[in-house]
Amino acid sequence: MKRSLMGRLWPNLVAVVIFIFCVFPVYWMFATAFKPTGDIIAEDPVWFPTNATFEHFKTAVDADHFWTMAGNSLIVTLLAVVFSLIIGVTAAFALARMRFKGRRGFIIGFMLAQMAPWEVMVIAIYIIVRDADMLNSLIPLTLFYMVMILPFTLLTLRGFVAAVPKELEESAMVDGCTRMQAFRRVILPLLAPGLMSTSLFGFITAWNEFPLVLVLNKEAESKTLPVWLSSFQTQFGDDWGATMAAASLFAVPILILFVFLQRRAVSGLTDGAVKG
Amino acid sequence: MTVQKTERPPSGPTEVQTSDGGPRPGGPRRSAGRLTGVTPYLLLAPAIIVTLLLLGWPLVNNGILSFQNLNMRQFILHLTEWNGFDNYKEVLTGEDFWRVTGRSVAFTAVNVVLIMVLGTLVGLLLARLGRKMRTFLLVGLVLAWAMPVVAASTVYQWLFAQRFGVVNWVLAKIGFESMADHDWLATQASTFFVVLLLIVWMSIPFVAINLYAATTTIPKELYEAASLDGAGAWKQFTQVTMPYLRPFLYATTFLEIIWVFKAFVQVFTINEGGPDRLTEILPVYAYIEGMGNQHFGMGAAIALLTIVILLAITSFYLRIVLKQEEDEL
Numbered sequence: 001m002k003r004s005l006m007g008r009l010w011p012n013l014v015a016v017v018i019f020i021f022c023v024f025p026v027y028w029m030f031a032t033a034f035k036p037t038g039d040i041i042a043e044d045p046v047w048f049p050t051n052a053t054f055e056h057f058k059t060a061v062d063a064d065h066f067w068t069m070a071g072n073s074l075i076v077t078l079l080a081v082v083f084s085l086i087i088g089v090t091a092a093f094a095l096a097r098m099r100f101k102g103r104r105g106f107i108i109g110f111m112l113a114q115m116a117p118w119e120v121m122v123i124a125i126y127i128i129v130r131d132a133d134m135l136n137s138l139i140p141l142t143l144f145y146m147v148m149i150l151p152f153t154l155l156t157l158r159g160f161v162a163a164v165p166k167e168l169e170e171s172a173m174v175d176g177c178t179r180m181q182a183f184r185r186v187i188l189p190l191l192a193p194g195l196m197s198t199s200l201f202g203f204i205t206a207w208n209e210f211p212l213v214l215v216l217n218k219e220a221e222s223k224t225l226p227v228w229l230s231s232f233q234t235q236f237g238d239d240w241g242a243t244m245a246a247a248s249l250f251a252v253p254i255l256i257l258f259v260f261l262q263r264r265a266v267s268g269l270t271d272g273a274v275k276g
Numbered sequence: 277m278t279v280q281k282t283e284r285p286p287s288g289p290t291e292v293q294t295s296d297g298g299p300r301p302g303g304p305r306r307s308a309g310r311l312t313g314v315t316p317y318l319l320l321a322p323a324i325i326v327t328l329l330l331l332g333w334p335l336v337n338n339g340i341l342s343f344q345n346l347n348m349r350q351f352i353l354h355l356t357e358w359n360g361f362d363n364y365k366e367v368l369t370g371e372d373f374w375r376v377t378g379r380s381v382a383f384t385a386v387n388v389v390l391i392m393v394l395g396t397l398v399g400l401l402l403a404r405l406g407r408k409m410r411t412f413l414l415v416g417l418v419l420a421w422a423m424p425v426v427a428a429s430t431v432y433q434w435l436f437a438q439r440f441g442v443v444n445w446v447l448a449k450i451g452f453e454s455m456a457d458h459d460w461l462a463t464q465a466s467t468f469f470v471v472l473l474l475i476v477w478m479s480i481p482f483v484a485i486n487l488y489a490a491t492t493t494i495p496k497e498l499y500e501a502a503s504l505d506g507a508g509a510w511k512q513f514t515q516v517t518m519p520y521l522r523p524f525l526y527a528t529t530f531l532e533i534i535w536v537f538k539a540f541v542q543v544f545t546i547n548e549g550g551p552d553r554l555t556e557i558l559p560v561y562a563y564i565e566g567m568g569n570q571h572f573g574m575g576a577a578i579a580l581l582t583i584v585i586l587l588a589i590t591s592f593y594l595r596i597v598l599k600q601e602e603d604e605l
Contacts, residue, residue, distance in 0.1 A: 011404050018398055019416035025477065026419050028442065029431045041440050087322045094319035106320060108598060109327075116331050117586060119540040119559040120579040123566040124338035127346075147330040154323055208424045210541045215567055226426045230545055233430055240434050251427040258422035 029251070032244035033057065040241050056245035063232060063246075065220045073224040076138050077206040080145035081199045084153045087146075089195070092157035093183060097166075107155075114151035118144075122215045129216055136222040144212055149202035156201075160194030161187065200257050207254060225250050335583075341576035348570045363577035372561075373578065377585065380537065380557040383468070384589075387536045390476050392529055395483025400517075402488035414485065421481035429545040432474045436460040461547045464554035471546050471555065475539055483528050490524040491517070530593040537586055558582040 032040055033056050034049035060066065094100075095107060129140045164187050172182040210226040217223050223231075232246045344350075345359040367373045398417070402410055423431075436443050438459045447455035460466045494517065502512045540559040543549060549556035549564055556564060562582055566575015587594075 011401055012406075012409050014401060015405055015409050015413045018401070019413050021477070022416040022420040022481070025428065025431045025435060026423055028435060029427070032434065045440075045442050045445055087326065090319045091323035094316040098316040098319075100316040103316070106324070110323075111597070113327050113331055115534055115590075117538055117559075117579075117583050119538045120562050120582045121334045121338055122563060123572055123575040123579060124334040124341055126567065127341060127572065128334060128337055143326075143330055147326055150323060150327060204424075208426065210426055210545070211563070226424070229426050229430060233433070238439070240437065240440070243430060244434060247427040247430045251422075251424050254424050255419070255422045258418060 026251075026255075029244050029247050032240055033248045035241060037239075037241050056239075056241035057249065059236075059239070059242040060232070060246040060249055063235075063242075065223070066228065068221055069223050069225050069228040072138060072222065073207060073226075076141045076145060076224060077203055079142045080149060080206045081202040083142070083146045084150045084202055085195060085199055088150055088153035088157055088198075089188075089191070091154050092161050093187075095154070096158045096161035097169075107158075110151045110154055113147075114155065116148070116151075118148060119211050122211050125212065126215050136217050136219040138217075138222060140216060141209075141213055141224070145206040145209060148209070149205050152205075153198045153202055156198045157191070157194055160191055160198075164190050197261055200261055203257060204254055338576050338579055341573055342580050344573045344576075346571075346573035346576075351570065351572060359573070363573050364581075367574065367577050367581065373581070376556055376558055376561045380585075381589075383472075383557055384533060384537045387472060387475050387479075387539075388529060388532045390472070391479045391483060391532050391536070392525070394476065395480045395528070396487055396525070398480060398484035399487030399491065402484060403491040417481035417484055420477055421485075423478065425478065425541050426545055428478055429474055429542055432470060433546065436470050462551060464551065467547050467551065467555045471539075471542050474542055474546065475536060479532060479535070483532070486528055487521060487524060490521055494520045526593065526596070530590060530597075533590060533593075534586070537589065558585070 031047075031049050034052040034054075035046060036051050036053045036055070039046040039049070039051065095103060125140075125144065126135075129135055132140070134140045168186050168190070169179075169182045172186045173179065177185065208226060209224075210230070213224050214227050214230075217227070229246055229250050233243050236242050236246075342363055343358055343360060345357040345362065349355070350357055398413075402413060405413065435441055438444070438457060441460075443460075444455050444458050447458075458466075460470050498516045498520070499512055502516050507515060537557075538559055539557065540563065543555055543557055543560050544563070547555060549560045553561075553564065558578070559582060562575050562578040565578055566572050
């Protein structure tokens with residue numbers, strides 16, 4: 001009797017331990033951000049921010065160029081996502097619904113592009129952008145982020161398009177729509193959830209991007225939030241309250257977005273990444 | 277379009293081509309899905325052009341730069357000085373490159389093994405839990421997964437901070453008094469430990485959640501048949517669960533290898549490859565040599581070698597994927 005109780009208990013205990021392992025760093029970030037400095041540098045850790053304060057958030061937001069960089073991040077990310085969706089959905093339609101020479105080659109090509117080693121190409125990109133006289137501009141960032149998220153967008157959307165029954169399209173065409181009209185009026189609305197979740201993943205990738213912007217945009221006016229956060233920490237040194245507030249401000253949009261992610265998109269990540 | 281030799285011949289009636297690529301009146305069933313002509317190429321053109329331009333050109337440019345003697349002087353004066361294979365000779369005959377390569381491979385191996393083993397165990401645990409407890413754990417996993425990497429590495433620096441870091445406090449409390457003021461970023465081993473923990477922490481959710489999702493697709497009948505055949509729990513696991521999950525395990529292992537091998541951000545933001553450049557992995561090494569020390573040509577050569585090594589490591593799996601893709605289309 002006792003044994004079977006233990007048998008049912010231990011998975012739950014392990015689950016709690018793993019839960020704590022997963023959540024504690026996130027919790028500690030928020031908790032520290034709200035604690036007054038005195039509590040942060042107490043001899044024994046203060047586990048709950050009982051005397052919550054917003055002073056650290058104020059420090060972070062008042063820091064030089066926070067709003068400029070937040071704006072940059074938002075502009076670059078949104079534009080990259082929108083462009084890659086527009087380009088990706090048309091290509092996904094062709095790859096999911098049409099037969100033509102080279103189709104498989106294109107799919108494999110985009111699968112390889114998905115694995116592009118952007119982290120090690122920063123030097124080459126830096127020289128290209130320098131020669132184009134576009135350092136410290138948001139345009140190259142937007143373009144590169146667009147291409148960074150394009151293969152994933154395209155391959156995942158291809159799965160979503162393929163999931164729409166062909167009959168819907170065909171009956172629209174029987175009713176006199178051209179193929180493009182059938183696509184726009186019948187398929188596109190049905191793709192809404194797919195567009196939603198792929199764009200969320202694209203948003204997360206572009207929002208997080210660090211190595212390229214670190215190299216390309218050295219002027220404060222053209223940086224984005226990831227470099228702001230990393231330089232903020234250097235600048236504020238041991239002011240962990242402000243640093244954790246800054247990290248929270250950066251993380252919150254992504255944490256919120258993740259909540260909206262469809263389960264379909266989560267599994268689409270592996271499908272799109274390796275299966276095409 | 278030379279890759280097309282094995283394209284499966286279209287089944288059903290022969291294709292009907294129309295000049296505008298539109299459907300033929302009265303024959304929608306025939307035209308849907310088998311439209312030919314230039315339309316598909318036009319639809320694909322933007323994606324292909326931007327990819328070739330913005331991904332292909334940096335790759336080619338990287339190759340070109342790697343044959344140049346490009347340092348600060350040449351960079352400022354816009355000089356192009358070719359030096360043949362000198363960069364490669366210098367990199368490949370130097371000790372540093374091989375040391376960093378060995379470190380990178382070991383680093384990737386340790387990380388990926390930990391991520392896969394722990395992630396799989398957590399995934400199987402998810403499948404065992406009751407509904408409420410499972411939702412609870414899923415929320416925790418998603419929270420860790422959703423943390424942006426720069427924010428996460430900042431938090432880890434705080435957790436492991438020398439003064440007032442909660443990890444040192446806990447270690448001191450449970451009996452390791454010497455850890456009270458430990459500087460985690462002072463030595464190679466402990467810096468790597470922090471980076472490793474960070475990467476494992478942020479990677480487990482992806483493996484666990486995917487694996488759990490995969491277990492939900494295993495047909496119950498398989499287990500019933502297995503238990504009819506007298507298979508115990510362990511036998512069922514090795515004979516039913518594992519074979520069924522194998523494709524998912526391959527796929528996620530492959531992705532994790534790529535991601536960990538390129539883990540520039542985690543290593544760079546935690547300690548910029550320090551102390552004394554002892555935690556540089558290949559992407560960080562290429563960056564520090566190329567951008568930091570302004571030996572751009574050298575950096576490009578290291579970058580190219582890194583790509584080659586990455587391809588070599590993953591080629592085994594790439595072959596499987598490409599083959600599978602051929603079978604499926």
